[in-house]
Amino acid sequence: MKIGTGHSAIAIGAIVLGAAVIVGVAPRMKQREALARAQAELAGPKRVRVASARPGEPTVEITLPATSAPFRSSALYAKATGYVRKNHVDVGDRVAAGQLLAEIDAREAGDEVRLARARLEEAEANVGIAKTTADRMSRLAETGVASAQQGDDTRALANSAVAAVAMRKAELQRLEVLAGYQRVVAPFDGVITRRGTDPGALVGAQGAGGAAMFEIADAAMLRVVIDVPDAYAADVKPDVQAQVFSPRAPASKVAGKVVRTSGVLEQSSRTLRAEVHVRGDGPILPGSFVYVKLIVPRAAAAPLVPASALIVRKEGTLVARVESGKVRLVPVTVGRDLGKEVEVLEGVAAGDPVVVNAGDDLESGQAVEIVAPAKT
Structure with missing residues (x-):
């Protein structure tokens, strides 16, 4: 009986020891398996979301503040x-x-005209006398009764009398013009x-x-002057279509077009001065504050990518482009920021798949697996 009892105790101890080993080892095995799975995932392709760079719009709409003015105006003095x-x-x-x-009552001007007319008549009479005297003296000089010098002097006096008539005529014309200004x-x-x-x-x-005395304005046509930002200046040219509207009535738009630009940017503001013409018989009053919407055609529409596709690192602004299942980090030149999207002037073409919300650990050459296209 004692021997049997000892064997039972040994068996029970072995069972307890085995259970303890199983309880202690099993969690470690699970941890190793989880670690192995994590390492396998790290070693495999990185799962990413992508979006395709889409073609830029052929036209862009920009709205700018402006002030309307009459086509021409003048102050009359x-x-x-x-x-x-x-x-x-x-x-x-x-x-x-x-x-x-x-009408202006300028009696002095009338008196001056009458005086100038009388002086002209006097000068014309002097011409007749001077010419008669010169002719007589010339005949006397030919017969030797008068000297040649006397003949020359009388001819000079006659010529001076003719010049005096021309001067009196010019003075009369000037005064008559001034009198007309009444x-x-x-x-x-x-x-x-x-x-x-x-x-x-x-x-x-x-x-x-x-x-x-008066100010007059021709408002059959209105001038609307705008300052175009540098980003759009190259594309704003004559004949670009425009819509002008008042902030009080944004639905009442008046069609017009750009008729001229300054051709140079203002250095202080980096803006291009442009002039839009619209008809003046609409709801826009001369001198009012307005907005101008320009429909600008793009000479070369840059592709658009989601703003979340931009990666900013010490080497510059990058985009992760997916090529044959691998990532290629390419430097890009960013154009206009449109909010959710940005223009890429260089580095990406329309249709290129780019990674959105890329992590800091993404590197060029890394294998990736596209989970699903991102919504743009």
């Missing part, structure tokens, strides 16, 4: 000194080119936007402090 006799128009009146706007007329078709003088006011070089 009096050139004749006198008093305003009558104003024939007022603010808001539409006028035609050559239409009488005001009528202030419109230089072009337009609208009177300001009246600066009232009847009885002294105007001219010495009157009203040089204030303008």
